[in-house]
Amino acid sequence: MDKTSFPTLQKDKLKGLTRQQQTVLRREAILKAAFQEFTQKGFGSTRMEDVARCAGVGKGSIYLHFSDKEALLEELIKEYILPLVPRFSPTAANRDIPAKKLLHSMFSRLIDHITRGETAGQVLYLIISEGARFPRLAEIYYQTIITPGLATLTAVIQRGIERGEIKDKRLAECPQLLVAPLFVSLIWTKLFSPYKKLDMDKLLALSLDSLLGEAGEDDRHG
Amino acid sequence: MDKTSFPTLQKDKLKGLTRQQQTVLRREAILKAAFQEFTQKGFGSTRMEDVARCAGVGKGSIYLHFSDKEALLEELIKEYILPLVPRFSPTAANRDIPAKKLLHSMFSRLIDHITRGETAGQVLYLIISEGARFPRLAEIYYQTIITPGLATLTAVIQRGIERGEIKDKRLAECPQLLVAPLFVSLIWTKLFSPYKKLDMDKLLALSLDSLLGEAGEDDRHG
């Protein structure tokens, strides 16, 4: 398929390392390879041999770390979404920034990641596309990202309402609506970007202006 | 898996029909079966034999109508999304109804379909989940649904702006934002509904109120 890619793990990287260190490195290489292959070809169409070759590792080695293909996927999701959580929290915890500015900075960074095909978007799409078939994935994602993410959003919204920045109180019950443009960006990027570009910034700006109220720190004019 | 399902096609239905009529019926049965299986188990995990059994037809017969598995999927998408188009148009063409009411009726019906797992939602999810792997699917969907759908929405928005029903003119450039709650509904239904119910009506109402302006024919109170 693509001959250009080098194995994640080069042999010489392991030289002079402890057994334990090597093992850790190998495990990481396998996960990284699995991430690349799964997100590129999908779970069903990825052969374990591909993962092994991509990782620069023997096929059998995968099974030293993961009981089977599905476990590999599950572990991969776990390890790849956990580091995503702190990307939200610190910004959201900042009580000094107005709600709209705060949400804008949170989402625009995420949308940027998504459209540039970086980890966050890849994982999210993997979960969306395989989640219905692997409820375990959906569950992990729900507990790790959705629940705390919505809680954070709700907190920000609540704060905004108390400060009078947000007019419509119903938003506190529909934090999902804030995330909606994100899904649109993701799906558009993955499926339709060859046919027409979508101006994600405009989308996000309008979404926030509508939901949080036009008035704000934004000095843009209509 | 599920023994309860009867073959789509019963033998006796064919009795006393022309060859041509039988052929048509068989083809339809195969498509319907493929739809059921693909949406339920996904493209990769569906065996052609399953489709055949579900259709009440021999495996070889499938190949009398479709050159291979992928062609079956493509044809299936084509035939299943086409009837979806007129579901929009007639309502949208009604120039007498205010924009918000019109959009609300269009979307609430669609969301209802989605959450009840009917055709529209199934097809949409199939395309979302397989589209990145089968660009042909995405293309068909883009040309058949997205392009005319967005055109219709833009027209409705434009009309709303001219009538002064819609304040923010930017919406005409972001019709995708109107559809966003739909995606959220779909993905939530497919992945997270076991963990928490989502009030789709509230979501849609808030979305429309925000994007089109609070004022309207809606006699609800906050």
Place this chain on the structure above:
DNA sequence: CAAAAATGACTGTCTGGTCAGTCAAGTTAA
């Protein structure tokens, strides 16, 4: 009865997972 249509046993291929053997890292002892 001949032609057309339908069938399902069959084939070649593919792939998830295994396991006996290998060899580098680690350990011991001289």
Place this chain on the structure above:
DNA sequence: TTAACTTGACTGACCAGACAGTCATTTTTG
């Protein structure tokens, strides 16, 4: 220090099952 020895992580040939697509045979129809 280093040579001999031990260990267990790693490997890839192998296996069993699955599956897309074919085609000789059977069934239906006109």
